[in-house]
Amino acid sequence: MDIFFQQVINGLVLGSVYALVALGYTMVYGILGLINFAHGEVVMVGAMVALATVAYLFGYFPEMNPIVMVLIAATTSVISCMVLSYFIERLAYRPLRKAPRLAPLITAIGISILLQNLAMIIWGRQYKTVPKIFSFETREFLGANITDLQIFIIVLSAILMTLLLLIVNYSKLGRAMRATSESQRIAGLLGVNINKIISFTFVIGAGLGAVAGILVAANYSVAHYSMGFMLGLKAFTAAVLGGIGNLGGAVLGGLLLGLIESIGAGYIGDITGGFLGSHYQDVFAFLVLIIVLVFRPTGIMGERISERA
Amino acid sequence: MSYLSVESLGVSYGAIKAARGVSLSIKEGETVALIGSNGAGKSSTLNAIAGLIGHTGKVGFDGIDMSSFPVHKRAAKGLALVPEGRGILGRLTVDENLRMGAYLRVDRKSIAVDLLRIYELFPRLRERRGQTGGTLSGGEQQMLAIGRALMASPKLLLLDEPSMGLAPLMVEKIFEVIREISSSGVTIFLVEQNARLALESSNRAYVMESGELTMEGDSQELLRSSKVRESYLGELNS
Numbered sequence A: 001m002d003i004f005f006q007q008v009i010n011g012l013v014l015g016s017v018y019a020l021v022a023l024g025y026t027m028v029y030g031i032l033g034l035i036n037f038a039h040g041e042v043v044m045v046g047a048m049v050a051l052a053t054v055a056y057l058f059g060y061f062p063e064m065n066p067i068v069m070v071l072i073a074a075t076t077s078v079i080s081c082m083v084l085s086y087f088i089e090r091l092a093y094r095p096l097r098k099a100p101r102l103a104p105l106i107t108a109i110g111i112s113i114l115l116q117n118l119a120m121i122i123w124g125r126q127y128k129t130v131p132k133i134f135s136f137e138t139r140e141f142l143g144a145n146i147t148d149l150q151i152f153i154i155v156l157s158a159i160l161m162t163l164l165l166l167i168v169n170y171s172k173l174g175r176a177m178r179a180t181s182e183s184q185r186i187a188g189l190l191g192v193n194i195n196k197i198i199s200f201t202f203v204i205g206a207g208l209g210a211v212a213g214i215l216v217a218a219n220y221s222v223a224h225y226s227m228g229f230m231l232g233l234k235a236f237t238a239a240v241l242g243g244i245g246n247l248g249g250a251v252l253g254g255l256l257l258g259l260i261e262s263i264g265a266g267y268i269g270d271i272t273g274g275f276l277g278s279h280y281q282d283v284f285a286f287l288v289l290i291i292v293l294v295f296r297p298t299g300i301m302g303e304r305i306s307e308r309a
Numbered sequence B: 001m002s003y004l005s006v007e008s009l010g011v012s013y014g015a016i017k018a019a020r021g022v023s024l025s026i027k028e029g030e031t032v033a034l035i036g037s038n039g040a041g042k043s044s045t046l047n048a049i050a051g052l053i054g055h056t057g058k059v060g061f062d063g064i065d066m067s068s069f070p071v072h073k074r075a076a077k078g079l080a081l082v083p084e085g086r087g088i089l090g091r092l093t094v095d096e097n098l099r100m101g102a103y104l105r106v107d108r109k110s111i112a113v114d115l116l117r118i119y120e121l122f123p124r125l126r127e128r129r130g131q132t133g134g135t136l137s138g139g140e141q142q143m144l145a146i147g148r149a150l151m152a153s154p155k156l157l158l159l160d161e162p163s164m165g166l167a168p169l170m171v172e173k174i175f176e177v178i179r180e181i182s183s184s185g186v187t188i189f190l191v192e193q194n195a196r197l198a199l200e201s202s203n204r205a206y207v208m209e210s211g212e213l214t215m216e217g218d219s220q221e222l223l224r225s226s227k228v229r230e231s232y233l234g235e236l237n238s
């Protein structure tokens, strides 16, 4: 088996998920200049709700077609996250829109902690395992193994991200989003209801986040109330790497970070002469974050941070 | 009956009162100018009418009290402002800026027709249609700002210093367009530093001094008034 190519595949799978989550960070940042640290927790809620729904359906309707089951669970999860995110913006961020930038940032962290604790109360402290309703084929591809689930993750993420980019760049709604992100004042003058656009941005980001949460839970067959923290931090890193505020950058940053982590983890033993093992994978994300922040704070595709700071 | 009616409008920035007790009215189809020296409160008045900044007092338009309306709702009622500084969306293309002007309209066909009309009016914009707004020259941005406001097919067009920073030839061109817009039936409220130009291209005018309206009248008459000639037309002995 080709280790390098195997890590590339793993990296793309991981990176697709990071990219989906990073889009949520970057869209909100682009429009409000706010780093929505609660976003990682929304992703966690997405995973938990989907899992709970599947477990419920599996328990009460064991005869149900697993595809239908997953569709119901995914829909429930996506809608829950959208509603949750809508209210987070509405109740927590909107009143602070004119406040100093630190206020909404601290609020975001507060919400993040609140959501984690609520999730712990609702779903418990233990790791929740995904019921085995599917069995996935593993295929050989250029000397590496790839499961149908992994293919599904990559393809679905690619479709969703393409859709989002098309909407933002070519639809009337997307044009209004870009106008709002550039100047709320001028967009309002042209008749754009700024609040609606901002709500929409949060809701779309949350939808993508929910999907990402479901995919991660499916991929690792496990979910936990604290999973949003690390995932969120890494996706944020990906957004910064690509250039926060830039949608294409978030996709690129996500995929790159996934690749760096997974290839790094594959070789970290060799690099350190066996001193560090692959469980040090997380180190790479933060190494990347620090390097980017020091040497190119605007990220690969961004020019906005300097403008806004 | 007045189309736009402003009653004791007030605007303040903290302790600074930029406009006080401003009452004015504009009839449908009129072109009305607002002149005054720097810092008189002209932009503040216009921005308040458009809903861009908060204000006290009443702003009524087409029989509706809009005083409590946020900016996008006032736009929906048919107001379009070309703000001071033009307000071009620098990261959107010329074409996208123009289409944003028609954001509240739904009839795709008539939007397409109007877009062609704007490009005919300003051929320069057609040449630059794929370029981002931020890369345009000042004059081109002014054309874009006016074109974008027209794309809303507004009932009342508020213009804040359309001649600012433009070469004389361009100023002429812009005012030609403004007269054309006016003769097509659009009501216009025009703030202009160039008092002569403003008075020559309007039916009526108001004069503003340190936040208050001090004169009002027929533009032709104001052009002849000695007070206006002294203070705003730079004619000391006449």
Ligand SMILES: Nc1ncnc2c1ncn2[C@@H]1O[C@H](COP(=O)(O)OP(=O)(O)OP(=O)(O)O)[C@@H](O)[C@H]1O
Binding pocket: B013, B016, B017, B018, B036, B037, B038, B039, B040, B041, B042, B043, B044, B045, B084, B193
């Ligand atoms: N955002 C603001 N904050 C504080 N003061 C302001 C602000 N905007 C305007 N002002 C003040 O309000 C007063 C009126 O300003 P305004 O822009 O309405 O004048 P103007 O008549 O349009 O002047 P000009 O002809 O120079 O454009 C000025 O004294 C100005 O300094």
Ligand SMILES: [Mg+2]
Binding pocket: B042, B043, B044, B084, B160
């Ligand atoms: Mg002004």
